[in-house]
Amino acid sequence: MNDSTEQPLHETLLHDALHTHVQESGDSTAGPYLAGLADGALRVARRRQRLARAGACVAAAAVVAVGAVAVADGTTTQHAHVVQPAAGDTGNTAKAALLSILPVTSSTETACTHGSGGYTVDASATHPAFCVKADRTKGMTGVRVASAKAGRSTLDGTWQVEVTLTPADRTRFAALTGSIASAPPPRNGFAIVIDGKLWGNPSVTASITGGRLEIVGAYVGDLTSTTAHDLALRLNADG
Structure with missing residues (x-):
């Protein structure tokens, strides 16, 4: 047979x-x-x-994933998205990338000085360079996500990675976002850091209780289909 x-x-x-x-x-x-x-x-x-x-x-x-767009009250908008395995791949066995969610302490339009501990975002044709500093002692570090899915934003069509946290980290994330929501900018924002690189710097006005967040890049529109899918695979790795 x-x-x-x-x-x-x-x-x-x-x-x-x-x-x-x-x-x-x-x-x-x-x-x-x-x-x-x-x-x-x-x-x-x-x-x-x-x-x-x-x-x-x-x-x-091979997984057909369902994306979820995060909002502050935890409600979601669902849309289908397919994660395609690479040709000849027998499964993702690499070690999963870990996520850090850190409260922002400052954000300035200049590159970080060496040894300052900040995260530099390089200048582009449309945006200046800037330096984001965050407090690791009050943030969430070494976070292994429950799932990560690449997809297009339902608002503007840009690529993003939609992350779902584990129940334990969902509680921590709600507490963290609630503690910074009333602070003045930029201290009402949090830095999304993966492998020492800043992948997002969103601000909040209320506690996010749904356990979901979107990674869009340092600036909205930074991610391409390739970078979004690659990042989702790294966060979902099985090793």
Whole structure:
């Protein structure tokens, strides 16, 4: 019996359903991701069957994720988004990137001086360089997210990564945002730091209780499809 007849039923159904959706919808944006996901799922299923017969054991999955746009009161707007596995990939086994959420202490339109402990955002054609300093002692460090999903903003279509925190970190995040909400700018903002780099600097006016936040880059519109998907994969890594 060949691999195509031995593959699990759910991979077959996923493949057929996604290809049917692509053909019927004609969506040029999501279509390639959906088709790639379907084909990737079949490749994973066949590889798993061959390795199982050889006595090996692997775990791999292709995921159709549902994004959630964060608002202060914790309500969400849902939209579908597909995370496509790389060609030939058997699963993300890298160590997950950890997130830090730090209350901002200052923000100035100049690059940080060496050794100041701030986070420099380089100048662009439309924005000046600036330096954000934050308080690590009062922030959340070493945060492993529950999930991260790349997608387009429902407001302006720019790319972003929508992060969902674990229940324990959701409580900490609500307390942190509540404690800075009434402070004057820029101290009502928090720095989103990953691997020593500033990925966002949003401000808040109320406690965020839903446990979700959006990473949009130092400036809105900084992220591309590639950088958003790469960041989501790094945050979701299994290792």
